[in-house]
């Protein structure tokens with residue numbers, strides 16, 4: 001099998017990968033033991049990757065109607081397929097390389113996992129003003145400029161002013177902890193038999209949360225006050241999740 005080409009966004013921390021959405025597919029490729037090589041693309045070059053290099057349609061449409069070009073994207077030279085959007089990529093990998101022992105979507109879980117992602121996204125909003133401003137600090141120069149500009153626009157104020165301070169910090173941090181408390185309560189290891197959402201083996205749902213935990217840890221920094229607290233929440237569930245997914249991190253990092 002020829003290696004799959006996996007497009008990811010670099011950062012300036014040696015050996016670290018940070019993007020929550022690309023982590024989903026990095027984990028998936030490693031879990032399914034599929035060979036791949038990473039091609040690193042800075043944010044401002046993603047649009048040209050779609051329109052000029054790969055000639056594929058945009059991943060989706062932004063609220064203002066403009067095309068949304070984003071990563072992850074994969075090109076599979078074995079089938080000639082080039083696709084974007086992590087759930088679609090994951091479904092493609094399961095279909096093209098079926099392995100019942102390593103299914104991202106075990107039988108009949110597509111709908112449940114879609115509902116899971118939607119509920120997860122609805123609950124975890126409060127983390128955004130803490131994590132997103134920190135991402136700007138870890139990006140390389142061309143991506144940093146793009147990121148600060150686009151995220152300032154979406155927050156409606158300069159990104160440097162988004163990170164909460166004073167009472168707002170305490171209140172929003174508590175909200176973030178409570179949001180993850182709700183997710184923590186979803187897990188029922190006694191019934192499912194394992195550390196993961198569906199039990200003993202990880203599924204795409206775990207790669208969604210695992211990707212966000214990697215994002216959070218790398219953006220805050222391992223030794224930051226924020227990550228140390230976060231890692232201690234809910235019996236250490238979030239740090240343990242990263243640990244449990246370690247076998248699927250792979251070695252192909254910047």
Ligand SMILES: N[C@@H](CCC(=O)N[C@@H](CS)C(=O)NCC(=O)O)C(=O)O
Pocket residue numbers: 009019020021022043046059069070071072084085086087150
């Ligand atoms: N629905 C997409 C979302 C991917 C996404 O938003 N990726 C971010 C990086 S984490 C991106 O490339 N953003 C491009 C931009 O902000 O211009 C997926 O699940 O793959």
